[in-house]
Amino acid sequence: MNTAERPITIAEPLEMTMLMTPDMANFSGAVHGGAILKILDQVAYACAAHYSKQYVVTLSVDQVHFREAIRVGELVTFKACVNYVGRSSMEVGVKVIAENIHSGERRHTNSCYFTMVAKDEAGRTTLVPELKLVTQKDKARFVAAKLRKKLRMEHEQQLKAIHEKWNTHFIDLSEDEVKAAMSDEYQAML
Numbered sequence: 001m002n003t004a005e006r007p008i009t010i011a012e013p014l015e016m017t018m019l020m021t022p023d024m025a026n027f028s029g030a031v032h033g034g035a036i037l038k039i040l041d042q043v044a045y046a047c048a049a050h051y052s053k054q055y056v057v058t059l060s061v062d063q064v065h066f067r068e069a070i071r072v073g074e075l076v077t078f079k080a081c082v083n084y085v086g087r088s089s090m091e092v093g094v095k096v097i098a099e100n101i102h103s104g105e106r107r108h109t110n111s112c113y114f115t116m117v118a119k120d121e122a123g124r125t126t127l128v129p130e131l132k133l134v135t136q137k138d139k140a141r142f143v144a145a146k147l148r149k150k151l152r153m154e155h156e157q158q159l160k161a162i163h164e165k166w167n168t169h170f171i172d173l174s175e176d177e178v179k180a181a182m183s184d185e186y187q188a189m190l
């Protein structure tokens with residue numbers, strides 16, 4: 001696909017519901033966080049691949065906070081949608097809703113954002129369709145996702161700078177600089 005023939009596509013929401021089975025449990029009987037992360041990644045893949053009609057890879061997932069435990073026996077619905085596209089990248093938002101089968105009570109347990117990148121057969125990043133933004137909600141989601149992308153890029157640079165200074169080149173730092181950067185609590189122990 002080249003820029004001239006880039007199609008414009010609507011983002012169709014993707015929904016998947018799964019029963020939480022005992023093999024997914026951790027030691028306390030709740031669902032293991034890693035089991036949820038695996039499904040989240042599969043859902044994000046399915047959503048981005050379906051939208052772009054390309055093979056996609058996961059570049060990153062933003063912080064995932066498990067604010068509420070998901071229990072074995074609950075039905076969990078993953079609702080995914082492409083919020084933003086760039087040239088080859090897409091932001092996919094996934095909302096997780098757990099339902100108690102007996103009471104019917106539904107809880108929004110967490111949401112997270114994946115950055116997925118489309119690749120061609122040679123493994124190079126490749127163009128994805130432009131996102132058709134129809135409603136005010138679509139447009140607002142796009143803007144929010146674009147702002148998050150900017151933050152992610154800045155964050156990546158900041159983490160790189162910390163790693164360079166404090167993990168790679170820490171030997172070049174003066175004792176005073178290290179001391180000044182430590183917390184008051186630790187300075188008192190020195």
Ligand SMILES: CC(C)(COP(=O)(O)OP(=O)(O)OC[C@H]1O[C@@H](n2cnc3c(N)ncnc32)[C@H](O)[C@@H]1OP(=O)(O)O)[C@@H](O)C(=O)NCCC(=O)NCCS
Pocket residue numbers: 057058059060085086087088089090115117125149152153156
């Ligand atoms: C994903 C991957 C192709 C990106 O490679 P890259 O050299 O950074 O490629 P590019 O610089 O062309 O960036 C690709 C896109 O990612 C975006 N991107 C790069 N860093 C980003 C970040 N920190 N946050 C958000 N988007 C980012 C770029 O802006 C670009 O988007 P655009 O094409 O829509 O403008 C490469 O890192 C990769 O193959 N990683 C392995 C992925 C994988 O195997 N995942 C499964 C893990 S087992």
